[in-house]
Amino acid sequence: MTVTETRTLVSPKAPQRPRREKQSAADWAFHIFNWTVFAVLALLCAYPFYYLIINSVSANDVSALGDVRLFPVGFHLENYSEVFQLKGLTNATLVTIARTVLGTAGTVLASAFLGFMFTQERMWGRSFWYRATVVTMYFSAGLIPVFIIMKALGLTNNFWVYVLPFIVQPFNIILVKTYVESMPRSLQEAAEMDGANILQIFFRVYLANMTPILATIAIFSAVAQWNMFQDTLIYITDQSLYTLQYQLYMFINQASSLAQAAQNAGGNLGQIAAEATKQTATSIRMTISVIVVLPIIFIYPLFQRFFVKGIMLGAVKG
Secondary structure: HHHHHHHHHHHOOOOOOOOOOOOHHHHHHHHHHHHHHHHHHHHHHHHHHHHHHHHHHHOHHHOOOOOOOOOOOOOOOOHHHHOOOOOOOHHHHHHHHHHHHHHHHHHEEEHHHOOOOOOOOOOOOOOHHHHHHHHHOOOOHHHHHHHHHHHHOOOOOOOOOOOOHHOOOOHHHHHHHHHHHHOOOOHHHHHHHHOOHHHHHHHHHHHHHHHHHHHHHHHHHHHHHHHHHHHHHHOOOOHHHHOOHHHEEEEEEOHHHHHHHHHHHOOOHHHHEEEEEEOOOOHHHHHHHHHHHHHHHHHHHHHHHHHHHHHHHHOOOO
């Protein structure tokens, strides 16, 4: 055997790049059409948020006339410093953050555990409890009976009314149950052979492998908790428990009087401020809306990558 033949046998074969199929004119036209349509839809979805932001940092007298459409006019940030001086806003922000964190954590943990337990054939009354949970998606007692129950449980004017009623979510439980059923049964069998009990199997084996579906549930729950204000309207009269969304609801209804209050806050500050930076009803609405919306806008993309994987794996068994 010659040296050349030996080198040919020993040297690894270089990987070949897959050939790219040549795009026809019709393919290019289709892609360009898709990109154009999705770009237009993206702009239509993003513009309302952009409109809020540019109006909140523009001259208030100009934004009140509706003359700010594409770019800020008379850029300034005094709106934010003055809005944060409004009474109750800081406390409402803390209440909303607390309910979002605790409510999301409780919903994710309960959904994960119940979804896992409903896959265990040895669970007593498994079929009955699963059906009893799912049926609550279709039937509700109504506002008055629910209010009576909350009052009997001592949850009116109580922070935990924001957390406890939302922990068990049937839709989330169904997603987790289907996701667990798609995981290999051998994981649990191996853990049982090593002497693990049911809680150890859940926390050490399954919970660590549920990241996609749990991240999906977490963002659903966080967005719902952050945006909720009806429960404050129904169950809460203590102002120290008002949420940020409920404060926004009241501020929008009282925007004119709040604008005057913001101008007078700080004594001489309101007297020496330029006319363009004095608060108006429009500036109050725009600025508070930005404060409420921005946290979700920043958090949502971080979890978006889990959506398709989590929903698809939790929607199809096998």
